[in-house]
Amino acid sequence: MRTSHHTDHEREDLVARKRADGVTASLVLPARDEEATIARVLEAYLPLRDEGLLDEVLVVDSLSGDATAAVAREAGATVVAVGDVHPAIPARRGKGEALWRGVLASTGDIVVFADADVLDAGPHYVVGLLGPFLDDPAVQLVKGFYERPIVGADGAVEEHGGRVTELVARPLLSLFRPELARLVQPLAGEYAGRRSLLEAVAFPVGYGVEIALLLDAFGRHGGAGLAQVDLGRRTHRRQSQQQLGVMAAEVMAAALRRLGLDPTDDVMHQFAPEGHGAIATALAVDERPPIASL
Template identity: 40%
Template sequence: MWQQHRDLSATVDRWFAENTFSSSEFEDLQRLLALKQQQGVTISLALPTLNEEETIGPIIEQLQAQLVTNTPILDELVLIDSGSDDRTREIAASLGVPVYVHQEILPQYGSFVGKGEALWKSLYVLNGDLIAWCDTDIKNFHPRFVFGVLGPLLRDRRLVYSKGFYRRPLQFGDQLTASGGGRVTELTARPLLNLFYPELSGMLQPLSGEYAGRRTALEQIPFFTGYGVETGMLIDLLEQYGLGALAQVDLLERVHRNQTLVSLSKMAFAITQVVIQRMEQRQRVSLLEPVNQTMKLITQRDDGGFHLELREIRDHERPAMVDIPEYRRLRGIESEAEPRQEG
C-alpha cells in the first residue's frame, strides 16, 4: 500500500511538472493562430453571465480587439445568460455579440438554476471544435484568461482539457489584500479531491471558471447544473481520459466579486455532494440520503440574534450532450451508433 501511494505521488509530481503551463508561453498570438490553422480546428468561446453589467462590456471589447479582429483565434464569441435583470444582455448585443438565454435553449428538457446548466446548454449552440468558457465578473480581465487555456490544447493534441489557475486577492470595499481568495477551493474542494481523487491533488484551482476543452471530450460527459459543475467535470474527464489528458495554466492574478460566507457555505455543500455522488457510483454504495441534500444555513437577524433556515442545495445532473437526440441530429451523429461505454 505504501509503495502504491509513493507511485501515485510520483505520478502526480510528474504530471505537475509536465502539464502545468504559464500563460506567457502562449502570448505569441500569431503562433497560436498558425497552430490553429495547421490543425484546421474552429474555436468557440461562451461567456456565462448573470447580472454582470459592470464588467461585461470591457471584457467583450478586449476579446473582440485582441482575439477576433487583430488575431482571429476565436471563430465564435457568444453570451450565455441566465436571466439577468440588469443591462448585461443589452450591452453584449450592442457590441454585436449573439446573446442566448439558457432557459430558452432546449426548452423541452426544462431548465435548472445554475451556471452548470448554462454551460451544458451552451454546448448545443456553440459550433467550435474547441470550446472555452470564461467567467464574466473579472475586474482585471486580460485576453490571457482565454488564450492561456487554449494554448495547451493547440500545442498538444493529446490534451483534452485545460484549466486556469491564478492568485486571488480578496477585496474588502476599496482595500485589496494580497491573498485569501479561493476559500472554498482550499477548505473544501482540494481536501476532498486529495482524499478521494488523489490523482487530481496537483490541480491548483479545481473551481476556477476559466477552462477549455475539446468538443469530442466535453460532449461525452454529464454536467452538474450548479456549483459542482467544475468538480464533476474534472472527475469525469479524469476517469474517461486519464490524468495525462488534463492540463493547467497560470493566468497570473484574478480580481473579481467576492461572495458572502453564506454563499460560500452553500457552494461547499454542493461540491461535497458531487464528490460523494461520484464516489457512490465508483464504489456502488449509497451514502447520500434525501435529507443530506438540505442544509441549515445560519443567518444573523437585525436584532443580533441568529436564525436557522433550511435550504435544499442540490445539483441536478444533466446527461452527456451526445446522448441528447436533438444534439445528435444537429451534429450529424448517427443515431444507430454503438452505445457509449460509461467511464
C-alpha cells in the same frame, strides 16, 4: 501534472497553428446580473475573434434581472438566453446549467469557459488555455490558475480567494483522487475542454460543474488528458460565508456522486450569525444529461 504559463504561447503563432490544424474554438461566458462587468470582460476577449483565435464569443444569459444581455449584445458578443437553448428542458438558474446550454449553443471543437464578473480579464486567459490543446492532441481539459485577490466595495483588496477550494475540493481530491492534488485551482472558472469530452459527460446544474468535469475527464482520460496553465492574476468580488457554504455543498454533492455516494437531500441548512435564525437554501445538485445522449 502538465503545467505551463500563458506566456509560453504567442497569439499570432496560435492563430496560424489553429488554422493549419483546422481547429475551431468558442468562448462561452455564463452571465447572470453582470451588467456592471460584462462589457469590460468582452472588451478583453472580442479582439481575439477578430484575429481568428476565437471563432465565436457567446454570452449565455442565465435568467438575468438586469441589462446583462443588452449590454453584452451592444458590446459585440453573440447572446443567447438559457431558455432558448434546447427549450424542451425548462431552464433553471445555475452556473452548470448555463455552461451546459453554452456547449449546446456553441460550435467550436474547443470550448473555453470564462466568468463574466472578473475585474481584470485579459486576452492572455484564452491564449493560455488554448495553447496546450494545440501542443498535444491528447489533452482534453485545461484548467487555469492564478493569484486571486478579492476586493471589497471600495475596490481595496481584502483577502485572497479559494476558500471552497482549500476547505472542500482540495481535501476531497487529496483523500480520494491524490493524482489530482497537484492541480493548483481545481475549481477555477477559466478553463477549456474539447467538445468530444464536454458532450460525453453530465453537467451538474449548479456550482458542482467544475469538479464534476475535472473528475469525469480524469476518469475517462487519466492524467495525460489534463493540463493546467498559470494565467497570472484574477480579481473578483467577495461572496458571503453563507453563499460559499451553498457553493461548497454543491461541489461536495458532485464530487461524492462520482465517488459512489449520492446525496439524499437537496437543501442546505444554515443559521444567521445574529439570532441564529434558521436558513434553508435549495441546492442545485441535479445534473443535465450528456449532450451526446440527447
